[in-house]
Amino acid sequence: MTDDGTLILPLQGEIDILTVEQLRVELGDAVDRRPRRLVVDMAGVSFIDSTGLGALISAFQRARVNGTGFLLANPSTQVRQVLVLSGLMEVVPVTP
Template identity: 70%
Template sequence: MIEQVTSLDADGDTTTVSLRGEIDVLTVEQVRVALGEAVAGRPGRIVVDMAGVAFIDSTGLGALISGFQRARDQAIDFRLARPSASVRQILVLSGLMEVVQVIP
């Protein structure tokens, strides 16, 4: 059984998608679904809390990029929050930090 790696929390005009564990080919569908639900709720802002993410692979990055694009298409502010140093390095190398705002 795959561990649950996502949770959603709506507070006012902000929806937080909290990710934890390893985001890879085995868990990426949960991330896609959670981001899709967040966008469907049409909040003003989506914050993806990455503090609990130990590892993210290219499929996970793809899910984040897709979520960002869907949010942007709906005029929803999309931000990544609190990535660990190792995850931040992957975000930098992928170029994702050039298009998505990362907050501490």
């Protein structure tokens, strides 16, 4: 965690039905640490499906209840398209 209370969670690979449970655990652990802000760095994510989107939404909701800022960062062009098409970018802040 950084000095300003930001926790950065880097993700890698494909997020799908086979890997989503691990993602849920990692996101849950990160939210439970109650950082001021949680940045989910998606630079290393090559693919995300609907189960992965669901895990992100759930973590975003839990973070909001805890008063934790939640931000998705650095999605690839492909992943960004999925975020746009799903409508997730209208709810969750995303940086370049």
